[in-house]
Amino acid sequence: MAKTEFKSESKRLLDLMINSIYTHKEIFLREIISNASDAIDKLHYISLTDDSVGLNKDDFKIHIEINKPERLITITDNGIGMDSDDLDNNLGTIANSGSFKFKQENEKNDDVDIIGQFGVGFYSAFMVADEITVQTKKYNCDKAYQWHSAGADGYEITEIEKDSVGTKIILKIKEDSDGEKYSEFLEKYKISALVSKYSDYIRYPIIMEMEHRKLREDCDLEHPEYDEVKEDEVLNSMIPIWQRNKKDVTEEEYNDFYKQKFFDFENPAKVFSNSVEGVVTFKSLLFIPSKVPFNYYTKEYKKGLQLYSSGVLIMDNCSDLIPEHFAFVKGVVDSQDLSLNISREMLQHDRQLKNIANTLEKKIKNELSSWLKNDREAYEKFYANFGKQLKYGLVVDYGAHKDVVKDLVLFYSSTEKKLVTLKEYVERMSEDQKDIYFATGESIETIDKLPQTEYFREKGREILYCAEEIDEFAFQSMNDYSGKMFKNIVNEDVEEEEDKTENEEKNDDSTLKFIKDTLGDKVSEVVFSKKLRSHPVCLTAKGGVSFEMEKYMAIAQPEAMVKAERVLEINAAHPAVNALIANINADKDKAEKYAKLLYNQALIIAGLPLEDPSDYADMVCSLMN
Numbered sequence: 300m301a302k303t304e305f306k307s308e309s310k311r312l313l314d315l316m317i318n319s320i321y322t323h324k325e326i327f328l329r330e331i332i333s334n335a336s337d338a339i340d341k342l343h344y345i346s347l348t349d350d351s352v353g354l355n356k357d358d359f360k361i362h363i364e365i366n367k368p369e370r371l372i373t374i375t376d377n378g379i380g381m382d383s384d385d386l387d388n389n390l391g392t393i394a395n396s397g398s399f400k401f402k403q404e405n406e407k408n409d410d411v412d413i414i415g416q417f418g419v420g421f422y423s424a425f426m427v428a429d430e431i432t433v434q435t436k437k438y439n440c441d442k443a444y445q446w447h448s449a450g451a452d453g454y455e456i457t458e459i460e461k462d463s464v465g466t467k468i469i470l471k472i473k474e475d476s477d478g479e480k481y482s483e484f485l486e487k488y489k490i491s492a493l494v495s496k497y498s499d500y501i502r503y504p505i506i507m508e509m510e511h512r513k514l515r516e517d518c519d520l521e522h523p524e525y526d527e528v529k530e531d532e533v534l535n536s537m538i539p540i541w542q543r544n545k546k547d548v549t550e551e552e553y554n555d556f557y558k559q560k561f562f563d564f565e566n567p568a569k570v571f572s573n574s575v576e577g578v579v580t581f582k583s584l585l586f587i588p589s590k591v592p593f594n595y596y597t598k599e600y601k602k603g604l605q606l607y608s609s610g611v612l613i614m615d616n617c618s619d620l621i622p623e624h625f626a627f628v629k630g631v632v633d634s635q636d637l638s639l640n641i642s643r644e645m646l647q648h649d650r651q652l653k654n655i656a657n658t659l660e661k662k663i664k665n666e667l668s669s670w671l672k673n674d675r676e677a678y679e680k681f682y683a684n685f686g687k688q689l690k691y692g693l694v695v696d697y698g699a700h701k702d703v704v705k706d707l708v709l710f711y712s713s714t715e716k717k718l719v720t721l722k723e724y725v726e727r728m729s730e731d732q733k734d735i736y737f738a739t740g741e742s743i744e745t746i747d748k749l750p751q752t753e754y755f756r757e758k759g760r761e762i763l764y765c766a767e768e769i770d771e772f773a774f775q776s777m778n779d780y781s782g783k784m785f786k787n788i789v790n791e792d793v794e795e796e797e798d799k800t801e802n803e804e805k806n807d808d809s810t811l812k813f814i815k816d817t818l819g820d821k822v823s824e825v826v827f828s829k830k831l832r833s834h835p836v837c838l839t840a841k842g843g844v845s846f847e848m849e850k851y852m853a854i855a856q857p858e859a860m861v862k863a864e865r866v867l868e869i870n871a872a873h874p875a876v877n878a879l880i881a882n883i884n885a886d887k888d889k890a891e892k893y894a895k896l897l898y899n900q901a902l903i904i905a906g907l908p909l910e911d912p913s914d915y916a917d918m919v920c921s922l923m924n
């Protein structure tokens with residue numbers, strides 16, 4: 300029989316499995332059982348609408364059998380089964396489970412630990428078995444198949460006879476060697492303990508034949524006599540963790556459930572469960588990851604919750620349950636009020652589902668608000684991970700969700716030197732300040748040095764520093780916060796009452812005209828600045844498009860050629876500007892050079908590219924000579 304080789308990444312993982320440390324080995328059972336349960340979920344779902352399956356809810360079971368002399372553990376399910384393509388695709392590669400990709404991204408971490416923490420599915424069986432046989436028949440398929448592998452060098456698939464639909468996994472347990480005691484896994488008490496530890500919540504009975512000593516009925520109680528009896532026993536409580544009373548579930552249980560279910564190897568940053576009774580009755584168990592999932596800010600990331608209806612899995616990733624701005628939330632929802640017969644397509648328009656989604660949105664909002672109020676440090680950690688997503692929520696759908704999100708977003712404050720909420724900003728505003736000021740730029744440090752900020756700082760005004768592209772769009776779509784408008788101080792319109800400055804006194808149109816003529820179309824206007832203090836020049840954007848938007852659009856939609864209208868502000872109180880003015884009549888060439896130099900400097904400070912860097916460098920050198 301020709302062997303098929305494992306796909307290359309699977310080979311690497313197999314090596315890792317085979318050499319992993321002992322304490323991790325026991326998770327193999329959890330992984331196999333969880334696959335069996337998933338397979339049953341699938342057939343169970345079909346059976347709701349298709350009588351030809353011929354099975355009722357109570358018929359679905361997982362059996363475990365141990366054959367000690369032959370060193371075999373057999374796990375049997377009556378789930379959906381696999382055909383030969385499935386076997387080839389699913390058991391020939393592990394690309395299906397996100398775990399391997401994740402592992403690769405985290406290569407620097409301890410590989411072995413990742414295995415222990417969240418498992419790598421079917422392959423983990425190779426930690427305890429040197430030979431694996433899978434016998435399976437898929438629902439609605441005439442033929443049955445066997446997949447067999449004795450380790451890293453490959454597998455073969457053959458046709459077999461099998462009557463019942465479902466899958467049987469036969470593990471040939473390794474011989475004990477140098478301190479590795481695999482034989483333990485052939486003990487019923489051990490297997491039973493592993494099921495309790497890792498698979499208790501599985502919603503189908505996990506059955507094993509157990510031996511008991513039973514009191515003989517007709518014996519004399521003074522001299523009790525016992526019989527050895529064998530009886531099928533259900534090893535798991537079958538109560539899903541979200542159905543259990545909050546008080547009775549330990550933090551560790553919640554954490555373990557989260558890690559297994561959602562392929563994370565770190566504990567969640569937040570766990571919250573809800574039991575809602577009302578128009579729609581449901582239970583939810585939600586998690587916020589403590590790290591950004593590796594594919595989070597890509598198209599590959601699928602938001603959504605697992606949706607159960609009275610304990611039956613309806614959908615693995617129901618995206619309608621979670622709004623875009625809370626896309627980072629993971630978890631499960633179980634409701635008895637959803638019709639079991641509903642198709643996944645119909646579900647989208649289901650009123651009950653919308654109701655649940657609305658309730659969940661409120662719950663998540665409240666949870667985040669109280670987190671922000673009661674544990675600022677933890678909230679800021681969360682915010683560093685997912686704050687961008689919240690701000691995105693302000694922008695999408697033309698700002699329709701701003702009321703949900705506006706009190707959850709944070710910005711860096713120039714006066715507080717830390718992240719603040721908009722509410723905190725507004726509460727601090729002095730009476731004579733009309734607007735909320737913000738400034739945009741590459742980073743907090745560069746914004747702090749922007750010439751435009753000097754004037755506001757002098758007046759003791761608080762400025763929100765915005766270094767993320769989304770920030771400006773967020774303010775734009777919010778329009779105002781509790782009646783206060785947002786003003787970008789890097790843009791032109793500063794509405795404060797002006798103190799008379801030297802700039803106004805020196806109001807001399809011929810200087811402005813000279814500079815404008817020298818620069819031509821590069822700028823739309825040259826003005827004497829009201830806000831400059833120690834800097835000679837700055838650029839402001841006029842007419843709605845800011846420099847940050849220009850930079851953003853240059854990447855997002857270069858063909859649109861969106862340009863901010865440039866206004867050059869000059870500071871007549873600055874010696875460099877005075878030097879220019881003095882030369883307008885004395886040495887026109889030099890004055891033109893100065894005007895260009897100052898314009899280029901304004902570009903640099905605004906973080907905009909120089910139009911002709913080498914020309915600029917030549918000018919600087921010629922002045923140095």
Ligand code: ADP
Binds near residue numbers: 421
């Ligand atoms: P994962 O469960 O993370 O997808 P596994 O390596 O555990 O990865 O399993 C790979 C795939 O093999 C599963 O997704 C499923 O399609 C299939 N599979 C495994 N065990 C069974 C089973 N008992 N019944 C049906 N299909 C199974």
